Amino acid sequence: MINPHRFSIGPADAQIAMLQWGESGRPPSLLLHGTGFVADVWDEVARELASTYTVYALDRRGHGASHKPGAYHFLDYADDVGRVIDALDLRDIYGIGHSAGATDLLLAAKLLPGRFTRLFVMEPTVMDPRRTRSGGLSEESLSRVESTTRRRAEFDSADAVFDRYRAAPAFADWTEISLRAYVRHGFVPLDDGRVRLCCTPEIESAILRPIFEAMEQVYAGDARGNPFxxxxxxxxxxxxxxxxxxxxxxxxxxxxxxxxxxxxxxLFFEGAGHCVAQELPGRVVEAVREFAK
Structure with missing residues (x-):
């Protein structure tokens, strides 16, 4: 099994960590993970697609080894996708995204018309700008966003993380390969042997606020407005x-x-949850290939 090539683009203070599976020169596929995860959770999907595509995935800002600038609006992420596409001079891209990462691709397709051949997006985070609501987040959503800051960030070891997450309902149906990839690359080792989340609870809370606003149809955007x-x-x-x-x-x-x-x-996936690519990667690969025909 050949491990993906790791590299980064951008200056030291704004780096985007990248993975590449497969040989260069094939049609490109660009994979975007959802909130809280890392590029490596695509590994099983990417290895299969690498027989046909040059497969790229990135750690979205705030996640993994990528920059953590404090700005986490939807257009910030779309701009990062544009930076990757321009830096690698990608054209005729097959974009594949999950959740908020799927939204990154949808908005990037508007920013860079003509660069994508198709998009396969799994449950994107979207609001309908035709049906916006006034006001801010509900108390329930505010509480959920703020409670993220109390999430446990440090563990005694990577094995302790794996055991804890394997027992959690959110990860119960993930393949072992996907979960171990997340544990290995979504945490950074500390000097004392412990490990800490790369996407810290404070960062995840900041990332989640715009997402919850989109869910509740109250997202107004930043200074650039609402891009939906x-x-x-x-x-x-x-x-x-x-x-x-x-x-x-x-x-x-x-x-x-x-x-x-x-x-x-x-398309509707039977027998799967929100993280279908980490639960049933073979089914996702089959569906991705079908859409390419």
Whole structure:
């Protein structure tokens, strides 16, 4: 088994950590993970796709080995995708994304028209700008965002993390390879042998606030505004997927995306949850290849 090539792009204070599977010179595929994770959680999907594509994945800002600047709005992430595409001079890209990472790709397709051939997006984080609500987050959502800061950040060892996460409902259906990849690369070793989350609870809380605002249809954006109307201008075919065991809000946001995107089709994964690529990677590879035909 050949490990992916690791590299980074950008200056030292704004680096984006990258992985590459497969030989250069093949059509590119760009993979974007969801909130809290790292590029390595795509490993099983990427290894299969590498027989056909040059597969790239990145640690999204705030995650893994990438920069952690404190700015975590949707367009910040889309701008980072654009930086990667320009730095690697990628064209005719097959974009594959999960959750907020799927949203990165949708917005990047508008920022860089003509660079993507198609997008395969699994339960993207989307609000419908035609049905916005006034006001801020509900008390319940505020409480959930703030409670993230109390998440445990340090563990005695990587094995202790794996055992803890393997018993957690959110990771119960992940493959062992996917979970070990997350534990290995989503945590940084400390001098005393312990390990700490790369995406710290404080960072994750800052990342989640815009996401919860989008869920509740109250997102106003930053100084650049709300970019979700851009989805009506995406110029490539898009497949939006949902999963049977996902929460209702994920299915609702996928419906919002499908209602906005001009050239859209949908797919439903039976027997899977929100993190379908880490639960049933073979099914995802099959679906990705089917959409490419």
């Amino acid at each position: 109307a851009w989805l009506t201008e995406i110029d490539c075919p898009v497949r939006v997927t949902t999963a049977a065991n996902s929460g209702p809000i994920y299915k609702e946001m996928a419906r919002r995306a499908a209602s906005l995107i001009p050239s859209v089709s949908t």
